[in-house]
Amino acid sequence: MKKIIIAVTALILLCSPVFAGGGLDGFLHDLNIQARADMNGFAMKVSTQFGVPLPRVQAVITTVDTPADAFMCFQLGEMSRKPHDTVTQVYQTHKGKGWGVIAKRLGIKPGSPEFHALKRGDFVLSGQPDEGFSKKKGKGKGKGHNK
Numbered sequence: 519m520k521k522i523i524i525a526v527t528a529l530i531l532l533c534s535p536v537f538a539g540g541g542l543d544g545f546l547h548d549l550n551i552q553a554r555a556d557m558n559g560f561a562m563k564v565s566t567q568f569g570v571p572l573p574r575v576q577a578v579i580t581t582v583d584t585p586a587d588a589f590m591c592f593q594l595g596e597m598s599r600k601p602h603d604t605v606t607q608v609y610q611t612h613k614g615k616g617w618g619v620i621a622k623r624l625g626i627k628p629g630s631p632e633f634h635a636l637k638r639g640d641f642v643l644s645g646q647p648d649e650g651f652s653k654k655k656g657k658g659k660g661k662g663h664n665k
Contacts, residue, residue: 594626
């Protein structure tokens with residue numbers, strides 16, 4: 519009986535997002551490990567990727583619970599087209615409820631590409647300025663186009 523309990527517990531731990539490296543939880547876990555290994559490099563990458571001055575990134579890092587939370591404040595700001603200060607305020611008010619709730623409060627609709635990306639943890643800290651979600655919108659050929 520003890521072997522079965524140990525095996526089931528191990529299976530649950532291995533399949534959880536944090537240990538499996540999947541989803542948003544896995545991404546945030548890995549990002550925190552990366553950030554804590556080189557906090558200055560992490561802050562510089564966030565600054566460059568989101569076009570925010572380094573001192574502002576460092577200030578946000580000190581006001582949130584983890585470095586990954588700072589990344590998410592900037593990421594959700596880009597996705598929602600809201601200033602990172604607004605996102606940080608919403609984070610402070612609703613952080614115990616999860617990133618999905620914070621995203622909804624910022625106007626990111628469930629079912630939207632942005633919300634699906636959030637749930638999948640489909641983000642990367644490249645340290646390179648990129649187009650991001652807000653600049654990609656409207657460039658596809660959805661239903662009813664090209665008739």
